[in-house]
Structures are given as C-alpha cells and as structure tokens.
Amino acid sequence: MTSPAAPALHHTTAGPPGAPTLLLGPSVGTSLSLWEPQLPALSRRFHVVRWDLPGHGGTPTGVLATPGTTTVPELAALVLRLANALRLHTFAHAGVSLGGAVGAWLAAHHPHRISSLALVCSSARFGEPAGWRERAAVVRAKGLDAVADGAAGRWFTPAFAASPEAAALVEELRRDVSPEGYAACCDALAGYDLRPVLSRIAAPTLVVAGRADPATPPAHARELTDGIPDASLVELSGAAHLAGVERPAEVLAALLAHFAPLHVHPAPRTAL
Numbered sequence: 001m002t003s004p005a006a007p008a009l010h011h012t013t014a015g016p017p018g019a020p021t022l023l024l025g026p027s028v029g030t031s032l033s034l035w036e037p038q039l040p041a042l043s044r045r046f047h048v049v050r051w052d053l054p055g056h057g058g059t060p061t062g063v064l065a066t067p068g069t070t071t072v073p074e075l076a077a078l079v080l081r082l083a084n085a086l087r088l089h090t091f092a093h094a095g096v097s098l099g100g101a102v103g104a105w106l107a108a109h110h111p112h113r114i115s116s117l118a119l120v121c122s123s124a125r126f127g128e129p130a131g132w133r134e135r136a137a138v139v140r141a142k143g144l145d146a147v148a149d150g151a152a153g154r155w156f157t158p159a160f161a162a163s164p165e166a167a168a169l170v171e172e173l174r175r176d177v178s179p180e181g182y183a184a185c186c187d188a189l190a191g192y193d194l195r196p197v198l199s200r201i202a203a204p205t206l207v208v209a210g211r212a213d214p215a216t217p218p219a220h221a222r223e224l225t226d227g228i229p230d231a232s233l234v235e236l237s238g239a240a241h242l243a244g245v246e247r248p249a250e251v252l253a254a255l256l257a258h259f260a261p262l263h264v265h266p267a268p269r270t271a272l
C-alpha cells in the first residue's frame with residue numbers, strides 16, 4: 001500500500017491522539033497561533049490539528065503551484081493532503097475567514113470527509129473580486145507594510161484595536177507572513193464564490209459572526225446560515241473580524257456546544 005504523501009502545510013497537534021480530530025484553519029495574515037485562546041480547552045476534548053496557510057507561519061509559499069493563480073480549491077487540496085498524511089478518513093473543521101472558506105469548500109465538494117463544520121467570521125463570497133486583486137497587487141509591489149498599518153482596524157473593534165493582543169497579531173503579520181503568501185491568499189479570496197453549492201453541505205454547521213465585523217459583516221453569516229441546510233448562527237456583540245481573539249470565551253463556548261456530539265460518534269482514522 002502506498003503511504004500518503006507528506007503534508008505540505010505546517011501544522012501542530014495537541015490533545016489525546018485517540019480523541020475525535022478537529023482541524024483549525026486561520027485567516028489571511030495570521031498563523032495557527034490565532035487559535036491559542038481556545039486551544040487549551042479544545043485540546044482536552046479533541047485531537048486538535050492547527051495548520052498554517054501558504055506563506056504564513058511555518059508554511060512556505062513554495063507549496064503553491066503557480067504564483068498569481070491560487071484558489072480556495074488548491075488550498076483545500078493541501079488540507080486534504082494533510083488529513084491523508086495523518087490517516088484521517090473524516091474530521092471536524094473550524095476556520096476563521098479564509099480558513100472557514102477552505103472548510104466550507106471541502107464540506108461542499110468532499111462531504112464524506114467533513115464530520116462537522118464551524119465557520120467563524122467567514123463568507124460564501126468575500127465581496128467584489130477587484131478589491132482583493134488590488135490588495136494583492138499592492139502587497140506584491142510595496143510589501144506588507146501597505147496592509148499591516150491598518151490591520152488592527154480591520155480585525156478588531158476600536159476599543160480592542162490598541163490592546164496587547166491586537167498589537168501582537170499585527171507584529172506577527174509583519175514578522176511571519178510573506179508578501180507573496182499574503183497576496184496569494186488574496187487571489188484565492190478574489191476567485192471564491194460558494195453560494196451556488198451551499199446546499200450541498202451536509203455536515204452539521206455552526207456559523208459565528210461578529211456584529212462589528214467590517215470584513216465579513218453579519219449579513220454574510222446569515223447568507224451562509226440560510227444557504228446551508230440546518231446551519232445554526234451565533235452573533236457576538238462587541239466583536240469584529242477576529243472574534244476568537246476579541247471574545248475568546250464566547251467563541252469557545254459556541255464551538256464546544258457545536259462539536260460536543262463528536263464524542264458520541266468519533267471520526268475514524270483509516271489507512272488512505
């Protein structure tokens with residue numbers, strides 16, 4: 001039997017190896033550290049696998065096929081490669097923004113692989129493609145300083161934007177994200193539109209929205225909830241785009257409640 005290919009995405013694991021597996025995906029401009037507030041509690045109940053986007057954290061940009069052509073399906077294929085290397089037949093997935101889009105695409109196109117899904121501050125379509133293409137071009141031409149200065153204002157409410165947690169994430173953006181990796185993720189968002197196939201998602205789905213989110217406002221969350229059969233919605237006041245950092249306890253509570261049934265029917269690991 002041929003062994004699964006080694007995963008291209010940098011990842012870390014935590015929690016009991018025999019527990020149900022939960023993959024966690026980050027947003028553009030952040031790394032797997034985005035999930036630190038929820039990790040201690042989640043890893044007590046699940047085998048948690050956090051992964052980094054290309055050019056973010058520990059994943060090199062070189063895992064992408066061709067610069068300028070990155071798509072969400074390509075990113076999803078990298079996540080499936082990781083799951084196969086870990087011998088996961090099915091797994092739960094939670095993702096923030098682009099990380100959520102990757103999970104939603106997998107749930108729509110590979111429904112047998114996703115046992116449960118959580119979409120945190122995500123969308124079926126992230127606005128007009130032109131804006132993302134313009135941002136990708138600016139970052140390729142001028143570097144990350146062109147977007148880092150305004151990151152806290154996009155990610156957090158004004159009351160939280162000057163916090164140490166916000167400053168640490170902006171510093172991580174400058175330090176641990178490559179311009180090409182960031183731009184490639186913008187390319188993926190520009191070409192993403194899952195609206196026509198939302199009804200294909202059969203996995204139990206939780207949608208979490210920040211009511212003050214300027215990037216994926218509550219209307220985006222309601223579109224996901226309306227389009228995905230039997231999806232549930234939690235809207236958080238006093239939270240913007242990175243709600244898990246700004247309102248960590250509330251996001252954790254929503255995730256624990258949603259993923260609780262996995263303990264009754266744990267996802268199997270098999271040779272792939």
